Amino acid sequence: MQTETLFSIRTPTGQPLRIRRQSFYAHKGNPSKRVSFLAGLHGDELEGVALCHRLIRYLRGLEAGEPEAFLGEVHVYPAVNPQALGAATRLWPFFGSDMNRQLGEKNGHSLPAEASRQLQDSLQRSSDIVVDLHASNLHLKELPQIRIVEEFDRKLIPLAQHTGADLIWVHPASGIFESTFGYNLNRAKIPTLVVEAGICLRIDDALSEQMFDGMVHLLHHLGVLATQTGATAAKPPHLVHSSQVHQVQAGRAGLFLCQARLGQTVQEGDPLGTVVDPLRGEVAEAIAAPVAGLVFTLREHPLAYEGALLVRIAQPNRSQP
Numbered sequence: 001m002q003t004e005t006l007f008s009i010r011t012p013t014g015q016p017l018r019i020r021r022q023s024f025y026a027h028k029g030n031p032s033k034r035v036s037f038l039a040g041l042h043g044d045e046l047e048g049v050a051l052c053h054r055l056i057r058y059l060r061g062l063e064a065g066e067p068e069a070f071l072g073e074v075h076v077y078p079a080v081n082p083q084a085l086g087a088a089t090r091l092w093p094f095f096g097s098d099m100n101r102q103l104g105e106k107n108g109h110s111l112p113a114e115a116s117r118q119l120q121d122s123l124q125r126s127s128d129i130v131v132d133l134h135a136s137n138l139h140l141k142e143l144p145q146i147r148i149v150e151e152f153d154r155k156l157i158p159l160a161q162h163t164g165a166d167l168i169w170v171h172p173a174s175g176i177f178e179s180t181f182g183y184n185l186n187r188a189k190i191p192t193l194v195v196e197a198g199i200c201l202r203i204d205d206a207l208s209e210q211m212f213d214g215m216v217h218l219l220h221h222l223g224v225l226a227t228q229t230g231a232t233a234a235k236p237p238h239l240v241h242s243s244q245v246h247q248v249q250a251g252r253a254g255l256f257l258c259q260a261r262l263g264q265t266v267q268e269g270d271p272l273g274t275v276v277d278p279l280r281g282e283v284a285e286a287i288a289a290p291v292a293g294l295v296f297t298l299r300e301h302p303l304a305y306e307g308a309l310l311v312r313i314a315q316p317n318r319s320q321p
């Protein structure tokens with residue numbers, strides 16, 4: 001294992017700011033493939049940071065006991081936005097910048113933009129494949145899923161099948177992705193999987209373990225590791241396109257009292273919960289599943305305004321059970 005610093009400055013308050021990675025190199029040199037894991041671009045998303053910890057602990061053990069298992073190279077960047085992680089905020093403090101919206105031609109010379117460029121350079125120089133780990137916001141909890149912009153689907157779906165995620169969601173391109181790491185790395189012909197899992201500011205052990213198993217399986221599938229001992233088999237995800245994703249929104253403001261479970265398979269008409277009006281002491285709205293399918297997004301934060309997203313359901317393909 002080799003610790004490398006790819007960006008380092010002293011902040012005006014005197015504290016150092018460093019972006020570091022842990023690298024594991026091929027036992028005999030000449031790596032089969034080079035895979036990088038990236039976490040903490042958004043400082044309130046901790047699932048990926050926890051997953052990086054699990055991966056590094058596993059790879060350290062493997063390197064000590066079975067070094068010949070390393071046929072390729074693995075780089076783990078567990079905390080790439082330390083200022084935001086320290087403040088537990090999505091954005092880089094003071095600048096109010098989203099580190100995952102800094103890439104592209106129009107961006108200036110701010111510290112977050114410079115750190116993002118150096119991180120991008122480091123990833124481009126040392127990766128054949130990148131996994132960019134995210135969690136959801138404060139309101140919604142997500143099953144582990146890979147989100148793929150349509151124009152990259154042919155390259156990314158075969159990789160995403162081996163990640164142990166519950167779902168692969170292929171969606172149309174949108175301008176909001178153009179300054180992200182995922183989009184720019186994919187455009188630079190470095191296949192990059194964007195993972196969304198859990199909820200911000202929390203770590204869910206079961207999700208973390210599921211993703212760990214999936215990522216070890218991916219490294220084995222890619223021929224980077226000769227073994228996947230210590231990780232259980234990963235099941236293939238459901239593949240859905242945006243037309244199969246049904247969003248259930250609140251029709252009235254109130255508190256969402258949830259009856260559904262994340263990962264539950266529901267039938268059309270099954271109860272998902274109620275929106276209650278605490279002022280009047282009434283049930284404002286009973287929420288039922290509009291279609292049959294997998295509940296893969298669930299509102300955890302109960303306060304719901306009119307139009308708030310409560311549940312996402314993935315409708316199965318005809319060939320899926």
Ligand SMILES: [Zn+2]
Binds near residue numbers: 042133134135
């Ligand atoms: Zn994120």
